[in-house]
Amino acid sequence: MLRHVGPGRLPRSVSGLAEWVSMNNILQTIHSPADIKKLTIPQLTQLAEEIRERLIVGVSKTGGHIGPNLGVVELTLAMHYVFDTPKDSFVFDVSHQAYVHKLLTGRQEQFHTIRQPGGLNGFMLRTESKHDCYGAGHAGTSLSAALGMAVARDMSGGSEHIVALAGDAAFTNGISFEALNNIAAQTKRLIIVLNDNAWSIDKNVGAIAEYLHKIVTNPTVSNLHDRAAGLLEKYGGKTARHVVRKAEEAAKGLIGPGTLFEEFGLSYFGPIDGHNLPLLIETFKFLKTQNKPVVLHAITQKGRGFQPALEKQKKFHGLGPFDAETGETKSAGQKTYSEIFAETLTKLATANEKVVAITAAMPNGPALDLFRPHHPKRYFDVGIAEEHAVIFAAGMATKGYKPFCAIYSTFLQRAFDPIIHDVCLQNLPVVFCLDRGGLSGDDGPTHHGLFDISYLRGVPNIIHMVPKDEDELADMMYTAMLHDGPSAIRYPRGTGPGVAVKEQPVALTIGKAEVVQDGSDVAIFGLGAMLPEAARLAQMLEREGISAAVINPRFAKPIDSECVAEYGKRCGLIVTFEDHVLAGGFGSAVLETLNEQEVQVPVVRVGWPDQFIEHGKVDALRLKYGLTAEAALEKARPYLAAMESRRMALR
Numbered sequence: 001m002l003r004h005v006g007p008g009r010l011p012r013s014v015s016g017l018a019e020w021v022s023m024n025n026i027l028q029t030i031h032s033p034a035d036i037k038k039l040t041i042p043q044l045t046q047l048a049e050e051i052r053e054r055l056i057v058g059v060s061k062t063g064g065h066i067g068p069n070l071g072v073v074e075l076t077l078a079m080h081y082v083f084d085t086p087k088d089s090f091v092f093d094v095s096h097q098a099y100v101h102k103l104l105t106g107r108q109e110q111f112h113t114i115r116q117p118g119g120l121n122g123f124m125l126r127t128e129s130k131h132d133c134y135g136a137g138h139a140g141t142s143l144s145a146a147l148g149m150a151v152a153r154d155m156s157g158g159s160e161h162i163v164a165l166a167g168d169a170a171f172t173n174g175i176s177f178e179a180l181n182n183i184a185a186q187t188k189r190l191i192i193v194l195n196d197n198a199w200s201i202d203k204n205v206g207a208i209a210e211y212l213h214k215i216v217t218n219p220t221v222s223n224l225h226d227r228a229a230g231l232l233e234k235y236g237g238k239t240a241r242h243v244v245r246k247a248e249e250a251a252k253g254l255i256g257p258g259t260l261f262e263e264f265g266l267s268y269f270g271p272i273d274g275h276n277l278p279l280l281i282e283t284f285k286f287l288k289t290q291n292k293p294v295v296l297h298a299i300t301q302k303g304r305g306f307q308p309a310l311e312k313q314k315k316f317h318g319l320g321p322f323d324a325e326t327g328e329t330k331s332a333g334q335k336t337y338s339e340i341f342a343e344t345l346t347k348l349a350t351a352n353e354k355v356v357a358i359t360a361a362m363p364n365g366p367a368l369d370l371f372r373p374h375h376p377k378r379y380f381d382v383g384i385a386e387e388h389a390v391i392f393a394a395g396m397a398t399k400g401y402k403p404f405c406a407i408y409s410t411f412l413q414r415a416f417d418p419i420i421h422d423v424c425l426q427n428l429p430v431v432f433c434l435d436r437g438g439l440s441g442d443d444g445p446t447h448h449g450l451f452d453i454s455y456l457r458g459v460p461n462i463i464h465m466v467p468k469d470e471d472e473l474a475d476m477m478y479t480a481m482l483h484d485g486p487s488a489i490r491y492p493r494g495t496g497p498g499v500a501v502k503e504q505p506v507a508l509t510i511g512k513a514e515v516v517q518d519g520s521d522v523a524i525f526g527l528g529a530m531l532p533e534a535a536r537l538a539q540m541l542e543r544e545g546i547s548a549a550v551i552n553p554r555f556a557k558p559i560d561s562e563c564v565a566e567y568g569k570r571c572g573l574i575v576t577f578e579d580h581v582l583a584g585g586f587g588s589a590v591l592e593t594l595n596e597q598e599v600q601v602p603v604v605r606v607g608w609p610d611q612f613i614e615h616g617k618v619d620a621l622r623l624k625y626g627l628t629a630e631a632a633l634e635k636a637r638p639y640l641a642a643m644e645s646r647r648m649a650l651r
Contacts, residue, residue, distance in 0.1 A: 026050060032106055033080040033131070044081065044277050048073045051100055052304075054111070059099070062115050063321050063442060064122055067303040068097040068167075071197050071274075075165065075298060076100040078280035079193075082288065083161055089133040089149055093142035093166035095124035097195075098132075105131035115442040117616035123446055137446020138411065139361075139384045140173025142166045143192065147179055150187040161191060161288060168196040169361060172383030183293050184265025190293040191284075196271065197302040261295045270297030275304065334498050337473060337491045338435055342367035344474040344505070345404055348481055349375045355481065356380065356396060358405045360389045366406035366435045386411050390418040390430070397428040402481055409434040409449025409490060416455060423486045424461045430487075431480040437466070437490025438529060438579035439608075439622075444615030450608050452490055453556045454584030462486040463510055464556040466528035466586075469499040472554070478505035490556075492529045492579065513560035519549030521643065522636070523567035523574045527553050527586045530577035530606075536629035537575065546640065559589045561597065568599035572643040575604045575632055582607040602639045606632045 026043055027050045029035060039047065051073050059066045077100070079090060085105065092098045102120060103111055107129065113119025124132045134145050146164035153160055170176055171194070183190060261268045267290065272279055280298070287294055303310045322328060335343075349355040349371070356378040363369045363381055372379040382389045386407055393403035407415070412434060423430045440447040456464050463483065467473040473491055480487040516531070522541055526534025531552055538548035549567060553560065568574060574594075576587035587605030594601060606627055613621060622628055626635075 027054060027103065027108060030104055030108065033085055033104055036077065036080050036104060039081075041278055041281075044077055048077060048277065051077075051103060054103065054108075055099060058111055058114070060322050061112070064099070064115050065096040066322075069099040070304050071300045071302040072097045072165070072195060073100050073304070074275045074277050074280055075193065075195060075300065076104065078277060078284055079163060079165070080104050081281055082284035083163060086130045086133065088161040088163065089146070090131075091134045091142045091146040091149070091162070091164045092124055092136065093164065093170045094139045095136040096122065097165075097167070098124050101131070102129075105129055115444075115615060117620055121444055121615060122442065123444065135446075137444070138414065139167075139170045140175040142170065143176050143179035143183070146190060146192070147183050147186060150190045154187055154189075161189070163191045163193060165193045165195055168194060169384055172361065172385055174385055174387060180261070180264045180266070187293060188291055191287050191290075192266070192293070192295045194270075194295055194297045195274065195300055196297060197300045265293070267292050267294045268297065269294060271299050272297070274298030274300035334495050335470070336367070336495050337470065337493070338365065338367040339370065340470045340473055340496075340501060341406070341433060341435070341477070341491065342370040344477050344501070345406075346371050346374045348477060349378055352402065352481065354400060354402045356401050356403050358382065358389050358393050358403050360384055360386045360407055360411065362406070362408065362411070365408060366433065368406055386415040387418050390415040391422045393430045394418070394422040394426065394428050397423075397430050398426075402429055402431070404431045404433055404477075404480075406433040406435060408436045408447070409438075409452045410436065410440070410447050413451065413455065419456070419462075419486075420459050424459045427461045427485050429484055431477070432486070432488040433477075434488055434490040436493045438492045439613065439618050440493055441618050441621075442615050445612040448613055449490065450579075450581045450613065452488070453578070453580050453586055453589075456488055457557050457584065457589060462488060463558065464488045464490070465508075465554060466490050466556055468514075468526075468528060468531045468552045468554075469497045471499045471501045474501045474505040475508055476554075479508045479510070482507055483510070490528070496529070497532070508554065511555050511558035511560055513554055513563045514552040515549065515563070516552050517548070517550040519547040519571070521547040521571055521573070522640075523549045523551060523571045525551045525553050525564075525574070525576045525586070525590065527556065527576070527578040527580075529579050530627070533606075533627070533629050533632070534575070534577050537577075537632050540629055540633055553586065556586050556589065559586075559593055561593045564590055564593045565597040565599055568594050568597065568601045571601065572646075573602050573604065573636060573639045575636060576606065577627070577632070578605075578607040579627070580607055581610065583610050604632060604635045604639065606635070 026039070026047045030047070052070055055066060055069055090101065092101070099114065107120060110120050115122045121128055123137045124135050126132050126135050133149070136142070142164040143166060146162050150162045153162065166176065269283070269287070272283060274280065283296060287296060301310070345355070345357060349357070357368055357371050357375070358380045359366060359368050360382055361384045363372065368379065380392070382392060389405055389407065393405050396403050412432060419432070434449060434452050436447065436449045437452060438449055440449060453464060456462055463485070465476040465479070465487065467476050467489070473489065476489045480489060516535070517538060519538070524534040524537055526532070534550050538550045541548040549571065551563060551567070574590065576590050578586040580586065582588070582605050585607055587603065587607060591603055594603065608627070609625060613625070
């Protein structure tokens with residue numbers, strides 16, 4: 001049975017869905033937002049239910065951000081009913097909640113391809129549709145982008161509307177407040193929709209979350225929610241104005257002369273029920289008439305319409321394929337790198353009271369929810385605020401603590417200056433644990449961690465480690481804990497080779513590579529997760545009578561210059577593999593080292609090209625872009641032929 005929560009008009013099983021669709025499906029008639037405007041309120045309500053069923057069944061096959069999208073069905077419908085994209089612009093913060101928008105803007109026939117190779121992107125993408133005015137995959141960007149659009153509109157004398165839809169979690173991000181500081185001074189017309197569901201991936205934390213909670217739980221506001229539907233039916237369009245203004249007065253009463261947003265010069269309306277379609281529609285019609293920047297506070301329920309998503313909010317924020325009837329997912333069969341990281345950090349913290357864990361609203365991804373129960377007082381979730389997380393860690397480090405900052409490689413990009421200015425310049429012992437180092441598969445270019453070696457390698461004082469397997473990850477974490485300076489460890493998404501982690505980790509010699517296999521003709525350096533491809537290439541070469549060395553570099557910085565120079569002098573060719581862009585990556589470090597050592601030897605570098613890589617399955621993308629032993633062998637052929645020619649000449 002589909003565990004659907006709703007009026008019950010829809011079929012209760014997957015098998016009954018196909019028959020119902022052919023007889024009653026309004027969604028099939030929606031080819032553009034113009035079709036939505038032709039519907040009655042009862043039809044819109046039915047359409048909302050159909051969209052939820054489509055989301056549940058569709059995303060169960062592809063994986064994706066199901067919880068956030070189930071929560072914005074009515075909001076998105078109401079926005080498209082009242083406004084006119086692409087003339088009007090919708091800026092979705094993060095944009096992982098834009099699946100409904102995609103279904104309503106001519107992409108429902110392709111929806112089964114979402115996050116699949118060659119299919120729809122899981123986020124907003126300007127090149128995908130004229131209705132996607134702004135691409136995003138990181139939080140906190142919508143207000144600044146929307147303000148930029150509004151100011152450009154004003155300067156051009158336009159009349160279109162700009163609507164920014166941002167979750168409450170995005171307001172813990174510093175960029176959001178930088179934008180709020182400028183909105184009232186720079187435009188007279190902008191609509192901000194605060195989608196308040198009290199969650200990012202985990203429960204929201206901090207003063208902003210508490211402030212919004214006070215508004216939502218105010219008795220007067222709760223009473224208005226209960227009365228809204230009846231008032232709307234009785235008084236029609238006048239109701240929205242009445243409800244939002246009464247709720248506004250109630251919210252003002254919580255803190256005195258004005259709300260937080262009004263202190264920034266924005267008019268605050270709400271909170272209103274974000275699932276009440278008639279109320280949302282009338283409210284948006286009212287807000288269209290306002291010649292001032294406004295905030296509409298809408299209360300929504302993340303995962304609405306699917307019981308498993310309501311019961312397990314964190315899990316159903318974003319996940320792989322699942323059973324559409326039960327919500328169950330398949331086990332990976334072994335522990336992920338993230339789980340190994342969390343278990344190792346727990347052990348390190350048990351043995352060392354100075355070890356602390358810091359995350360930026362990501363307890364699940366790096367698996368710190370496994371660490372938190374063991375050391376709750378040494379676990380810190382700072383919200384979606386990576387810059388603050390890094391500087392906060394620096395402050396703790398000055399007092400003798402050992403902060404482990406668990407932040408995705410792609411998200412740590414947001415804190416580049418604090419890494420340099422606050423951590424590395426002061427040579428503080430902060431450990432950056434870069435989960436999702438390398439390709440992030442189905443999430444696409446906004447989430448691929450392909451740049452961290454480049455953006456960290458040029459910064460003085462920091463060391464950068466890359467493990468070949470789970471046990472080496474534990475050793476590197478132990479090494480970082482003992483190191484009296486900044487360090488970074490990058491590791492991939494998902495599972496590794498399945499190597500057992502020994503009970504007591506060992507400290508590695510900083511800057512020392514591991515020679516896995518010796519050889520004299522070709523030296524192959526396989527960084528981290530690419531070591532198996534290096535070993536495969538060695539086997540292919542040996543079948544052709546070529547002696548190949550396989551080296552596990554371990555360190556992207558400092559690189560083992562002695563090892564590189566030794567094999568550069570001994571061998572006729574060096575090959576480097578890395579799950580990272582070639583520009584400024586590990587292969588570049590090898591070239592620089594050979595130049596410094598005045599060793600002349602050809603180098604074949606295997607890594608990602610100088611472009612943003614699309615979403616897709618990791619193995620398929622590696623094959624497409626040549627990150628395989630076979631592709632490396634073809635690139636090496638001219639040099640191998642030259643080596644053979646020299647040998648023949650010497651005989």
